Amino acid sequence: MISVAEALARVLSLAPPPQAEEVPLDQAAGRVLARDVAARLTQPPFDSASMDGYAIRAADLGRGPLRVVGEAAAGRGWTGTAGAGEAVRIFTGAPVPDGFDRVVMQEQVSRDGDLITVHDDASQKSNIRPQGIDFAAGHAVTAGTFLTARHIGLLAAMNIDRVPVARRPRVAILAGGDELVPPGTPPGPGQIISSNDLAIAALVAEAGGLPQRLPIARDTSESLRESLAAAEGSDLIVTIGGASVGDHDLVAPVAAALGMRQEFYKIRMRPGKPLMAGRLAKAAMIGLPGNPVSAMVCAMIFMQPLIRAMQGLRRDDEPLRARLATELPPEGDRQHYLRARLAPGPDLPLIRPADDQDSSLQSVLAASDALLIRPAGDPARKPGEIVEFIPLGR
Numbered sequence: 001m002i003s004v005a006e007a008l009a010r011v012l013s014l015a016p017p018p019q020a021e022e023v024p025l026d027q028a029a030g031r032v033l034a035r036d037v038a039a040r041l042t043q044p045p046f047d048s049a050s051m052d053g054y055a056i057r058a059a060d061l062g063r064g065p066l067r068v069v070g071e072a073a074a075g076r077g078w079t080g081t082a083g084a085g086e087a088v089r090i091f092t093g094a095p096v097p098d099g100f101d102r103v104v105m106q107e108q109v110s111r112d113g114d115l116i117t118v119h120d121d122a123s124q125k126s127n128i129r130p131q132g133i134d135f136a137a138g139h140a141v142t143a144g145t146f147l148t149a150r151h152i153g154l155l156a157a158m159n160i161d162r163v164p165v166a167r168r169p170r171v172a173i174l175a176g177g178d179e180l181v182p183p184g185t186p187p188g189p190g191q192i193i194s195s196n197d198l199a200i201a202a203l204v205a206e207a208g209g210l211p212q213r214l215p216i217a218r219d220t221s222e223s224l225r226e227s228l229a230a231a232e233g234s235d236l237i238v239t240i241g242g243a244s245v246g247d248h249d250l251v252a253p254v255a256a257a258l259g260m261r262q263e264f265y266k267i268r269m270r271p272g273k274p275l276m277a278g279r280l281a282k283a284a285m286i287g288l289p290g291n292p293v294s295a296m297v298c299a300m301i302f303m304q305p306l307i308r309a310m311q312g313l314r315r316d317d318e319p320l321r322a323r324l325a326t327e328l329p330p331e332g333d334r335q336h337y338l339r340a341r342l343a344p345g346p347d348l349p350l351i352r353p354a355d356d357q358d359s360s361l362q363s364v365l366a367a368s369d370a371l372l373i374r375p376a377g378d379p380a381r382k383p384g385e386i387v388e389f390i391p392l393g394r
Protein backbone atom coordinates (compact mmCIF):
# COMPACT_ATOMS: atom_id res chain seq x y z
CA MET A 1 0.00 0.00 0.00
CA ILE A 2 1.27 3.49 -0.86
CA SER A 3 1.23 6.56 1.40
CA VAL A 4 -1.32 9.38 1.18
CA ALA A 5 1.35 11.76 -0.19
CA GLU A 6 2.38 9.28 -2.90
CA ALA A 7 -1.26 8.60 -3.79
CA LEU A 8 -1.99 12.34 -4.06
CA ALA A 9 1.01 12.88 -6.35
CA ARG A 10 -0.20 10.05 -8.58
CA VAL A 11 -3.78 11.35 -8.63
CA LEU A 12 -2.56 14.82 -9.60
CA SER A 13 -0.47 13.30 -12.40
CA LEU A 14 -3.79 12.28 -14.00
CA ALA A 15 -4.73 15.94 -14.64
CA PRO A 16 -4.54 16.95 -18.30
CA PRO A 17 -3.46 20.56 -19.01
CA PRO A 18 -6.39 22.97 -18.55
CA GLN A 19 -8.34 24.00 -21.65
CA ALA A 20 -9.32 27.64 -22.07
CA GLU A 21 -12.72 29.05 -23.00
CA GLU A 22 -13.84 32.66 -23.07
CA VAL A 23 -16.69 33.91 -20.88
CA PRO A 24 -18.23 37.35 -20.27
CA LEU A 25 -16.76 38.96 -17.17
CA ASP A 26 -20.11 38.86 -15.34
CA GLN A 27 -19.99 35.05 -15.51
CA ALA A 28 -16.35 34.64 -14.48
CA ALA A 29 -16.60 34.65 -10.67
CA GLY A 30 -15.54 31.26 -9.32
CA ARG A 31 -13.57 30.40 -12.46
CA VAL A 32 -9.80 30.11 -12.89
CA LEU A 33 -7.99 32.48 -15.24
CA ALA A 34 -6.43 30.47 -18.09
CA ARG A 35 -4.00 33.12 -19.41
CA ASP A 36 -2.44 36.33 -18.11
CA VAL A 37 -4.77 39.26 -18.77
CA ALA A 38 -3.28 42.76 -19.16
CA ALA A 39 -4.96 46.09 -18.30
CA ARG A 40 -6.08 48.01 -21.40
CA LEU A 41 -5.70 51.34 -19.65
CA THR A 42 -4.10 53.16 -16.75
CA GLN A 43 -6.14 53.75 -13.58
CA PRO A 44 -6.88 56.47 -12.75
CA PRO A 45 -6.41 57.66 -16.35
CA PHE A 46 -5.68 61.24 -15.11
CA ASP A 47 -4.70 62.96 -11.85
CA SER A 48 -7.99 62.94 -9.99
CA ALA A 49 -9.44 64.75 -6.96
CA SER A 50 -10.03 62.57 -3.91
CA MET A 51 -12.15 65.20 -2.09
CA ASP A 52 -14.85 67.77 -2.86
CA GLY A 53 -13.32 71.25 -2.56
CA TYR A 54 -11.07 73.59 -4.53
CA ALA A 55 -8.06 72.94 -6.74
CA ILE A 56 -5.33 75.44 -5.85
CA ARG A 57 -1.58 75.95 -6.11
CA ALA A 58 0.18 75.25 -2.80
CA ALA A 59 2.43 78.26 -3.53
CA ASP A 60 -0.63 80.59 -3.35
CA LEU A 61 -1.42 79.61 0.26
CA GLY A 62 -1.05 82.44 2.77
CA ARG A 63 -1.28 85.14 0.05
CA GLY A 64 -4.85 86.22 0.65
CA PRO A 65 -8.10 85.14 -0.99
CA LEU A 66 -8.10 83.14 -4.24
CA ARG A 67 -10.48 83.74 -7.13
CA VAL A 68 -12.64 80.80 -8.33
CA VAL A 69 -12.46 80.79 -12.14
CA GLY A 70 -14.15 77.51 -13.07
CA GLU A 71 -15.56 74.16 -12.06
CA ALA A 72 -14.40 70.55 -12.61
CA ALA A 73 -16.76 67.63 -11.91
CA ALA A 74 -16.39 63.88 -12.39
CA GLY A 75 -16.85 63.20 -16.09
CA ARG A 76 -16.72 66.95 -16.88
CA GLY A 77 -13.23 68.42 -16.47
CA TRP A 78 -12.21 72.10 -16.65
CA THR A 79 -10.05 72.87 -19.63
CA GLY A 80 -9.18 76.51 -19.04
CA THR A 81 -5.82 77.86 -17.96
CA ALA A 82 -5.55 79.28 -14.48
CA GLY A 83 -3.08 81.92 -13.36
CA ALA A 84 -1.52 82.70 -9.97
CA GLY A 85 -4.07 83.41 -7.23
CA GLU A 86 -6.80 81.46 -8.99
CA ALA A 87 -8.70 78.32 -7.91
CA VAL A 88 -11.14 75.90 -9.50
CA ARG A 89 -14.18 74.40 -7.76
CA ILE A 90 -13.65 70.63 -7.95
CA PHE A 91 -15.52 67.47 -6.99
CA THR A 92 -14.35 63.96 -6.07
CA GLY A 93 -13.30 61.98 -9.14
CA ALA A 94 -12.83 65.03 -11.38
CA PRO A 95 -9.61 65.47 -13.37
CA VAL A 96 -7.36 68.00 -11.62
CA PRO A 97 -6.80 70.82 -14.15
CA ASP A 98 -3.24 71.55 -15.30
CA GLY A 99 -1.23 73.79 -13.06
CA PHE A 100 -2.84 72.84 -9.75
CA ASP A 101 -1.03 70.72 -7.18
CA ARG A 102 -3.48 70.58 -4.28
CA VAL A 103 -7.15 70.07 -3.55
CA VAL A 104 -8.33 71.64 -0.28
CA MET A 105 -11.49 70.16 1.24
CA GLN A 106 -14.45 72.52 1.18
CA GLU A 107 -14.75 72.15 4.97
CA GLN A 108 -11.42 74.01 5.23
CA VAL A 109 -12.50 76.88 3.01
CA SER A 110 -14.84 79.86 3.44
CA ARG A 111 -16.33 81.36 0.31
CA ASP A 112 -17.66 84.81 -0.42
CA GLY A 113 -18.90 85.16 -3.99
CA ASP A 114 -15.99 84.16 -6.25
CA LEU A 115 -13.42 84.54 -3.49
CA ILE A 116 -12.27 81.75 -1.20
CA THR A 117 -10.07 81.80 1.87
CA VAL A 118 -8.31 78.63 2.98
CA HIS A 119 -8.39 78.80 6.76
CA ASP A 120 -7.02 75.42 7.71
CA ASP A 121 -4.47 73.51 5.66
CA ALA A 122 -2.71 71.85 8.60
CA SER A 123 -2.81 68.39 6.98
CA GLN A 124 -1.07 69.67 3.82
CA LYS A 125 -2.44 66.62 2.00
CA SER A 126 -2.58 67.01 -1.77
CA ASN A 127 -5.93 65.15 -2.02
CA ILE A 128 -4.89 64.25 -5.58
CA ARG A 129 -4.73 60.65 -6.78
CA PRO A 130 -1.93 60.64 -9.34
CA GLN A 131 -2.58 59.05 -12.74
CA GLY A 132 -1.77 55.30 -12.59
CA ILE A 133 -1.59 55.06 -8.79
CA ASP A 134 -3.88 52.00 -8.89
CA PHE A 135 -2.41 50.27 -11.95
CA ALA A 136 -0.78 51.10 -15.27
CA ALA A 137 -1.80 49.83 -18.71
CA GLY A 138 -0.30 46.34 -19.07
CA HIS A 139 -0.74 45.44 -15.38
CA ALA A 140 -1.49 41.71 -15.37
CA VAL A 141 -3.82 39.39 -13.50
CA THR A 142 -1.97 36.10 -13.90
CA ALA A 143 -3.03 32.70 -15.20
CA GLY A 144 -4.06 30.34 -12.40
CA THR A 145 -5.81 33.04 -10.36
CA PHE A 146 -9.11 31.94 -8.83
CA LEU A 147 -11.47 34.77 -9.75
CA THR A 148 -13.34 36.24 -6.80
CA ALA A 149 -15.51 39.37 -6.68
CA ARG A 150 -12.31 41.30 -5.93
CA HIS A 151 -10.73 40.18 -9.20
CA ILE A 152 -13.93 40.80 -11.20
CA GLY A 153 -13.87 44.41 -10.01
CA LEU A 154 -10.21 44.81 -10.92
CA LEU A 155 -10.64 43.24 -14.37
CA ALA A 156 -13.63 45.49 -15.10
CA ALA A 157 -11.56 48.55 -14.11
CA MET A 158 -8.86 47.23 -16.47
CA ASN A 159 -11.51 47.52 -19.23
CA ILE A 160 -11.69 43.76 -19.77
CA ASP A 161 -15.17 42.52 -20.69
CA ARG A 162 -14.42 38.88 -21.62
CA VAL A 163 -11.90 36.61 -19.93
CA PRO A 164 -10.18 33.35 -20.83
CA VAL A 165 -10.95 30.82 -18.10
CA ALA A 166 -10.25 27.13 -17.66
CA ARG A 167 -13.07 24.95 -18.90
CA ARG A 168 -14.91 23.35 -15.97
CA PRO A 169 -14.04 19.64 -15.80
CA ARG A 170 -17.06 17.39 -16.46
CA VAL A 171 -17.25 14.87 -13.64
CA ALA A 172 -19.45 11.78 -13.92
CA ILE A 173 -20.50 10.38 -10.54
CA LEU A 174 -21.54 6.79 -10.30
CA ALA A 175 -22.99 5.33 -7.10
CA GLY A 176 -23.52 1.61 -7.07
CA GLY A 177 -25.20 -0.92 -4.82
CA ASP A 178 -28.39 -3.03 -4.75
CA GLU A 179 -29.30 -1.44 -1.39
CA LEU A 180 -29.46 2.12 -2.75
CA VAL A 181 -32.52 4.14 -3.70
CA PRO A 182 -32.56 7.89 -4.46
CA PRO A 183 -33.72 10.41 -1.81
CA GLY A 184 -37.48 10.83 -1.84
CA THR A 185 -38.09 7.12 -2.55
CA PRO A 186 -39.58 4.89 0.19
CA PRO A 187 -36.83 2.30 0.84
CA GLY A 188 -37.77 -1.41 0.67
CA PRO A 189 -36.46 -4.01 3.12
CA GLY A 190 -32.67 -3.79 3.49
CA GLN A 191 -32.52 -0.66 1.36
CA ILE A 192 -31.01 2.71 2.29
CA ILE A 193 -31.00 6.12 0.67
CA SER A 194 -28.14 6.91 -1.66
CA SER A 195 -26.54 9.99 -0.13
CA ASN A 196 -22.93 9.78 -1.27
CA ASP A 197 -23.56 10.75 -4.87
CA LEU A 198 -25.27 13.99 -3.84
CA ALA A 199 -22.55 14.83 -1.33
CA ILE A 200 -19.79 14.11 -3.85
CA ALA A 201 -21.60 16.14 -6.53
CA ALA A 202 -21.63 19.08 -4.10
CA LEU A 203 -17.87 18.67 -3.56
CA VAL A 204 -17.34 18.55 -7.34
CA ALA A 205 -19.24 21.82 -7.79
CA GLU A 206 -17.38 23.39 -4.84
CA ALA A 207 -14.07 22.63 -6.60
CA GLY A 208 -15.30 24.18 -9.87
CA GLY A 209 -16.29 20.99 -11.71
CA LEU A 210 -19.59 20.22 -13.46
CA PRO A 211 -21.11 17.21 -11.71
CA GLN A 212 -23.20 14.74 -13.67
CA ARG A 213 -24.87 12.09 -11.50
CA LEU A 214 -25.43 8.84 -13.36
CA PRO A 215 -28.28 6.45 -12.52
CA ILE A 216 -27.44 4.21 -9.53
CA ALA A 217 -25.82 1.00 -10.77
CA ARG A 218 -26.93 -2.41 -9.52
CA ASP A 219 -24.41 -4.90 -8.17
CA THR A 220 -23.95 -6.65 -11.51
CA SER A 221 -21.11 -6.31 -13.98
CA GLU A 222 -23.61 -5.53 -16.72
CA SER A 223 -25.27 -2.68 -14.83
CA LEU A 224 -21.89 -1.17 -13.91
CA ARG A 225 -20.68 -1.44 -17.51
CA GLU A 226 -23.82 0.30 -18.72
CA SER A 227 -23.43 3.13 -16.24
CA LEU A 228 -19.75 3.57 -17.06
CA ALA A 229 -20.65 3.80 -20.76
CA ALA A 230 -22.92 6.74 -19.89
CA ALA A 231 -19.83 8.52 -18.50
CA GLU A 232 -18.44 8.83 -22.05
CA GLY A 233 -17.12 12.34 -22.68
CA SER A 234 -16.37 13.07 -19.03
CA ASP A 235 -13.00 14.39 -17.92
CA LEU A 236 -13.21 12.49 -14.64
CA ILE A 237 -15.23 9.45 -13.60
CA VAL A 238 -15.84 9.04 -9.87
CA THR A 239 -17.33 5.77 -8.69
CA ILE A 240 -18.62 5.33 -5.16
CA GLY A 241 -18.70 1.98 -3.36
CA GLY A 242 -18.00 -1.50 -4.59
CA ALA A 243 -14.31 -0.82 -3.97
CA SER A 244 -13.59 -3.40 -1.29
CA VAL A 245 -12.97 -7.12 -1.48
CA GLY A 246 -16.52 -8.52 -1.12
CA ASP A 247 -18.17 -10.69 -3.77
CA HIS A 248 -20.31 -7.71 -4.84
CA ASP A 249 -17.46 -5.21 -5.05
CA LEU A 250 -17.20 -5.06 -8.80
CA VAL A 251 -15.73 -1.66 -9.64
CA ALA A 252 -12.11 -2.81 -10.01
CA PRO A 253 -12.81 -5.93 -12.11
CA VAL A 254 -15.35 -4.19 -14.38
CA ALA A 255 -13.10 -1.14 -14.88
CA ALA A 256 -10.15 -3.45 -15.60
CA ALA A 257 -12.20 -5.34 -18.19
CA LEU A 258 -13.01 -2.00 -19.84
CA GLY A 259 -9.28 -1.25 -20.11
CA MET A 260 -8.70 0.90 -17.05
CA ARG A 261 -5.02 1.59 -16.43
CA GLN A 262 -4.71 1.52 -12.67
CA GLU A 263 -2.36 3.96 -10.90
CA PHE A 264 -2.98 2.38 -7.51
CA TYR A 265 -5.51 0.46 -5.46
CA LYS A 266 -5.49 0.68 -1.65
CA ILE A 267 -3.59 3.29 0.31
CA ARG A 268 -2.34 3.77 3.86
CA MET A 269 -5.21 6.06 4.85
CA ARG A 270 -8.01 5.88 7.40
CA PRO A 271 -10.76 6.16 6.39
CA GLY A 272 -10.32 5.36 2.74
CA LYS A 273 -8.08 2.30 2.49
CA PRO A 274 -9.77 0.85 -0.64
CA LEU A 275 -9.26 4.03 -2.74
CA MET A 276 -8.47 3.40 -6.38
CA ALA A 277 -7.28 5.71 -9.17
CA GLY A 278 -6.29 5.42 -12.79
CA ARG A 279 -7.30 6.21 -16.33
CA LEU A 280 -10.24 4.85 -18.29
CA ALA A 281 -9.99 5.72 -21.99
CA LYS A 282 -9.41 9.51 -22.04
CA ALA A 283 -10.86 10.16 -18.58
CA ALA A 284 -9.18 10.13 -15.20
CA MET A 285 -10.91 7.80 -12.79
CA ILE A 286 -11.18 7.71 -9.01
CA GLY A 287 -12.88 4.84 -7.20
CA LEU A 288 -14.10 6.07 -3.81
CA PRO A 289 -14.93 3.65 -0.98
CA GLY A 290 -18.65 3.30 -0.22
CA ASN A 291 -18.73 4.23 3.46
CA PRO A 292 -20.10 7.78 3.34
CA VAL A 293 -17.42 9.42 5.47
CA SER A 294 -14.65 7.52 3.67
CA ALA A 295 -16.04 8.69 0.34
CA MET A 296 -16.24 12.32 1.49
CA VAL A 297 -12.80 12.42 3.10
CA CYS A 298 -11.17 10.79 0.06
CA ALA A 299 -13.02 13.21 -2.23
CA MET A 300 -11.69 16.16 -0.24
CA ILE A 301 -8.12 14.89 -0.09
CA PHE A 302 -7.83 13.56 -3.68
CA MET A 303 -10.79 14.40 -5.93
CA GLN A 304 -11.07 18.10 -5.20
CA PRO A 305 -7.31 18.77 -5.66
CA LEU A 306 -7.50 16.85 -8.98
CA ILE A 307 -10.47 18.93 -10.19
CA ARG A 308 -8.62 22.11 -9.17
CA ALA A 309 -5.43 20.94 -10.93
CA MET A 310 -7.49 20.27 -14.08
CA GLN A 311 -8.34 23.99 -14.02
CA GLY A 312 -4.70 25.03 -13.50
CA LEU A 313 -5.38 26.25 -9.99
CA ARG A 314 -2.38 26.71 -7.75
CA ARG A 315 -2.51 24.41 -4.70
CA ASP A 316 -3.43 25.93 -1.35
CA ASP A 317 -4.15 22.85 0.75
CA GLU A 318 -1.39 23.23 3.33
CA PRO A 319 -2.69 21.97 6.69
CA LEU A 320 -3.14 24.42 9.61
CA ARG A 321 -2.01 23.99 13.23
CA ALA A 322 -4.03 23.54 16.38
CA ARG A 323 -3.51 22.38 19.98
CA LEU A 324 -5.07 19.12 21.11
CA ALA A 325 -7.92 19.44 23.61
CA THR A 326 -7.69 15.75 24.62
CA GLU A 327 -5.17 12.95 24.74
CA LEU A 328 -4.89 10.51 21.84
CA PRO A 329 -3.73 6.88 21.75
CA PRO A 330 -0.88 5.82 19.42
CA GLU A 331 -1.86 5.76 15.76
CA GLY A 332 -1.82 2.66 13.55
CA ASP A 333 -0.06 2.18 10.23
CA ARG A 334 -2.43 4.40 8.18
CA GLN A 335 -2.58 8.20 8.07
CA HIS A 336 -5.73 9.03 9.99
CA TYR A 337 -8.16 11.89 9.27
CA LEU A 338 -10.27 12.33 12.41
CA ARG A 339 -13.52 14.24 12.37
CA ALA A 340 -13.08 17.06 14.89
CA ARG A 341 -14.36 20.36 16.21
CA LEU A 342 -12.39 23.57 16.67
CA ALA A 343 -12.67 26.08 19.50
CA PRO A 344 -10.77 29.32 20.08
CA GLY A 345 -7.51 28.84 22.05
CA PRO A 346 -4.99 31.23 23.62
CA ASP A 347 -2.52 31.01 20.71
CA LEU A 348 -3.71 28.34 18.27
CA PRO A 349 -7.26 26.94 17.99
CA LEU A 350 -8.08 23.96 20.22
CA ILE A 351 -9.11 20.79 18.39
CA ARG A 352 -11.23 17.99 19.81
CA PRO A 353 -11.85 14.79 17.79
CA ALA A 354 -15.34 13.27 17.90
CA ASP A 355 -15.69 10.27 20.24
CA ASP A 356 -16.94 7.94 17.51
CA GLN A 357 -14.89 7.88 14.32
CA ASP A 358 -16.85 5.16 12.50
CA SER A 359 -16.79 5.87 8.77
CA SER A 360 -20.56 5.52 8.38
CA LEU A 361 -21.41 8.49 10.63
CA GLN A 362 -22.57 11.35 8.45
CA SER A 363 -24.09 13.13 11.46
CA VAL A 364 -20.62 13.33 13.02
CA LEU A 365 -19.04 14.57 9.79
CA ALA A 366 -21.74 17.21 9.34
CA ALA A 367 -21.20 18.45 12.92
CA SER A 368 -17.40 18.67 12.42
CA ASP A 369 -15.48 21.68 11.20
CA ALA A 370 -12.04 20.11 10.83
CA LEU A 371 -10.18 16.94 9.91
CA LEU A 372 -7.37 16.31 12.38
CA ILE A 373 -4.46 14.65 10.54
CA ARG A 374 -2.47 12.00 12.33
CA PRO A 375 0.49 10.56 10.43
CA ALA A 376 0.86 6.78 10.29
CA GLY A 377 2.70 5.53 13.39
CA ASP A 378 2.13 8.79 15.32
CA PRO A 379 2.88 8.13 19.05
CA ALA A 380 0.36 8.83 21.85
CA ARG A 381 -0.36 12.56 22.26
CA LYS A 382 -1.15 14.72 25.29
CA PRO A 383 -3.51 17.70 25.60
CA GLY A 384 -1.80 20.91 24.47
CA GLU A 385 0.44 19.23 21.88
CA ILE A 386 0.42 20.79 18.41
CA VAL A 387 -1.25 18.85 15.60
CA GLU A 388 -2.21 19.57 11.99
CA PHE A 389 -5.72 19.86 10.60
CA ILE A 390 -7.67 20.72 7.46
CA PRO A 391 -10.58 23.13 7.96
CA LEU A 392 -13.89 21.90 6.54
CA GLY A 393 -15.36 25.28 5.70
CA ARG A 394 -18.81 26.53 6.50
Ligand SMILES: Nc1nc2c(c(=O)[nH]1)N[C@H]1C(S)=C(S)[C@@H](COP(=O)(O)OP(=O)(O)OC[C@H]3O[C@@H](n4cnc5c(N)ncnc54)[C@H](O)[C@@H]3O)O[C@H]1N2
Nearest residue numbers: 175194195196197241242243244249273289290291292294
Ligand atom coordinates in the same frame (compact mmCIF):
# COMPACT_ATOMS: atom_id res chain seq x y z
N1 LIG B 1 -13.13 -7.98 4.47
C1 LIG B 1 -13.01 -6.67 4.35
N2 LIG B 1 -14.09 -5.91 4.36
C2 LIG B 1 -14.00 -4.59 4.25
C3 LIG B 1 -12.73 -3.99 4.15
C4 LIG B 1 -11.59 -4.81 4.10
O1 LIG B 1 -10.45 -4.35 3.99
N3 LIG B 1 -11.78 -6.15 4.18
N4 LIG B 1 -12.64 -2.63 4.08
C5 LIG B 1 -13.71 -1.90 4.71
C6 LIG B 1 -13.56 -0.52 4.40
S1 LIG B 1 -12.26 0.28 5.16
C7 LIG B 1 -14.43 0.16 3.63
S2 LIG B 1 -14.27 1.87 3.43
C8 LIG B 1 -15.54 -0.49 2.97
C9 LIG B 1 -15.54 -0.04 1.51
O2 LIG B 1 -16.39 -0.85 0.84
P1 LIG B 1 -16.94 -0.56 -0.61
O3 LIG B 1 -16.23 0.53 -1.27
O4 LIG B 1 -16.98 -1.86 -1.30
O5 LIG B 1 -18.39 -0.01 -0.31
P2 LIG B 1 -19.76 -0.77 -0.23
O6 LIG B 1 -19.55 -2.12 0.33
O7 LIG B 1 -20.40 -0.65 -1.53
O8 LIG B 1 -20.48 0.15 0.84
C10 LIG B 1 -19.98 0.34 2.13
C11 LIG B 1 -21.10 0.98 2.97
O9 LIG B 1 -21.43 2.24 2.44
C12 LIG B 1 -22.80 2.30 2.06
N5 LIG B 1 -22.93 3.04 0.81
C13 LIG B 1 -22.38 2.71 -0.38
N6 LIG B 1 -22.73 3.59 -1.34
C14 LIG B 1 -23.53 4.48 -0.74
C15 LIG B 1 -24.22 5.64 -1.19
N7 LIG B 1 -24.17 6.03 -2.50
N8 LIG B 1 -24.95 6.35 -0.31
C16 LIG B 1 -25.01 5.95 1.00
N9 LIG B 1 -24.37 4.88 1.49
C17 LIG B 1 -23.66 4.14 0.64
C18 LIG B 1 -23.19 0.86 1.87
O10 LIG B 1 -24.55 0.66 2.02
C19 LIG B 1 -22.38 0.19 2.95
O11 LIG B 1 -23.03 0.30 4.19
O12 LIG B 1 -15.41 -1.88 3.02
C20 LIG B 1 -15.09 -2.38 4.32
N10 LIG B 1 -15.13 -3.81 4.25
Ligand code: MOO
Nearest residue numbers: 271272273294359
Ligand atom coordinates in the same frame (compact mmCIF):
# COMPACT_ATOMS: atom_id res chain seq x y z
O1 MOO C 1 -11.26 3.01 5.01
MO1 MOO C 1 -12.78 2.50 5.35
O2 MOO C 1 -12.78 3.85 4.39
O3 MOO C 1 -11.97 2.73 6.93
O4 MOO C 1 -14.15 2.95 6.22
